[in-house]
Amino acid sequence: MTTSSSFDDLAERSRELLALIESAGSLDELRQSEPVLIGKRSPLAAWQKSLGSLDAAQRAEAGARLQDVRRQVQTALAHRREVLERRARDERAAQDRLDLGDVVVRSVSAPLRAGHPGLVATTQRELEDVFVAMGFTVVEGPEVETDWYNFEALNIPPAHPARGMWDTFYVDLGEPETVVLRTHTSPTQVHLMEAAVAEGTLPIHAVAPGRCFRRDTPDARHLAVFHQIEGLVVDRDVTFADMAGVIETFTRAYFGPDITSRLRPAYFPFTEPSAEFEITCTICRGAGCRTCSSTGWIELGGCGMVDPAVFEAVGIDVEHWQGFAFGFGIDRCAQMRFGIADMRALVENDVRFVGQFS
Numbered sequence: 366m367t368t369s370s371s372f373d374d375l376a377e378r379s380r381e382l383l384a385l386i387e388s389a390g391s392l393d394e395l396r397q398s399e400p401v402l403i404g405k406r407s408p409l410a411a412w413q414k415s416l417g418s419l420d421a422a423q424r425a426e427a428g429a430r431l432q433d434v435r436r437q438v439q440t441a442l443a444h445r446r447e448v449l450e451r452r453a454r455d456e457r458a459a460q461d462r463l464d465l466g467d468v469v470v471r472s473v474s475a476p477l478r479a480g481h482p483g484l485v486a487t488t489q490r491e492l493e494d495v496f497v498a499m500g501f502t503v504v505e506g507p508e509v510e511t512d513w514y515n516f517e518a519l520n521i522p523p524a525h526p527a528r529g530m531w532d533t534f535y536v537d538l539g540e541p542e543t544v545v546l547r548t549h550t551s552p553t554q555v556h557l558m559e560a561a562v563a564e565g566t567l568p569i570h571a572v573a574p575g576r577c578f579r580r581d582t583p584d585a586r587h588l589a590v591f592h593q594i595e596g597l598v599v600d601r602d603v604t605f606a607d608m609a610g611v612i613e614t615f616t617r618a619y620f621g622p623d624i625t626s627r628l629r630p631a632y633f634p635f636t637e638p639s640a641e642f643e644i645t646c647t648i649c650r651g652a653g654c655r656t657c658s659s660t661g662w663i664e665l666g667g668c669g670m671v672d673p674a675v676f677e678a679v680g681i682d683v684e685h686w687q688g689f690a691f692g693f694g695i696d697r698c699a700q701m702r703f704g705i706a707d708m709r710a711l712v713e714n715d716v717r718f719v720g721q722f723s
């Protein structure tokens with residue numbers, strides 16, 4: 366770099382200054398060349414000094430050109446500093462980056478294995494598939510319900526002894542209405558029928574799987590959080606025989622052709638007549654064993670023709686529509702299909718158990 370104070374080569378020298386700035390490869394290099402660029406010994410300072418030896422007219426012109434060069438140098442400096450700072454920041458970030466994947470892989474010293482859905486989720490999906498193949502749609506209802514949906518619309522008035530069939534968790538939201546964690550998936554029937562009436566979309570052929578809650582002490586056959594799948598058909602000329610046919614078709618499709626179903630009279634407030642449906646015990650294939658108390662049958666769920674009181678609660682004309690409903694445990698299905706002795710294994714997340722169902 367020449368430190369000439371002649372203004373003739375101002376343009377050329379200023380290009381050299383700008384090139385020097387651009388060639389600085391690091392913040393340190395840039396800092397080191399600052400005296401040459403803008404310090405007391407820089408060409409800018411020399412030019413500034415030599416302004417004094419010019420006559421007034423030349424000084425004004427040279428001063429303006431000098432001012433212009435100074436501005437260019439300062440802008441180029443600031444810009445280069447920014448670029449180099451950003452580069453330094455990126456480099457630091459790249460060095461400091463902690464590769465967690467690397468750490469995990471090395472610490473378990475084995476390749477990571479992908480997980481898979483749990484047995485209950487898989488069972489739910491397979492049940493849905495069976496019903497979809499039969500023409501049902503799949504819907505989901507809320508897990509928190511008002512007393513109306515969980516009980517009253519299902520023909521279970523307050524203080525009715527039938528409430529004793531469901532050990533309920535109450536939710537205190539500070540509302541005047543009683544709110545509960547749903548004790549069964551049957552309230553989804555009410556949502557489905559209300560929506561179909563409001564939107565004029567009857568008939569209904571739907572199944573509604575989901576989580577249910579009861580104040581039960583967990584044991585080999587009960588969990589306080591469990592899963593059911595509800596079925597609802599509302600159509601014209603629907604009979605009990607249609608319902609029995611759907612249940613039998615489902616049973617064989619899901620459990621296999623050597624497992625069959627039977628209906629036994631029962632009572633549910635929201636169906637009339639009502640039945641419990643049982644399937645051939647999958648443990649002894651009907652021969653009789655401890656699991657089925659030597660009967661050869663295992664109860665899976667409840668079913669029946671939709672009670673007219675339920676139709677009235679949701680505003681469906683009982684003269685024109687009939688329906689049937691059913692509901693059974695998804696966890697119970699998994700238990701029966703895979704011969705799981707204790708239902709608690711479904712929620713304990715022991716990988717030795719869970720891993721068998723990938």
Ligand code: DAH
Nearest residue numbers: 549551667668669690691692
């Ligand atoms: N919701 C009943 C329960 O959890 C099961 C049930 C019975 C569902 C009869 C139904 C039905 O849809 O028609 O005990």
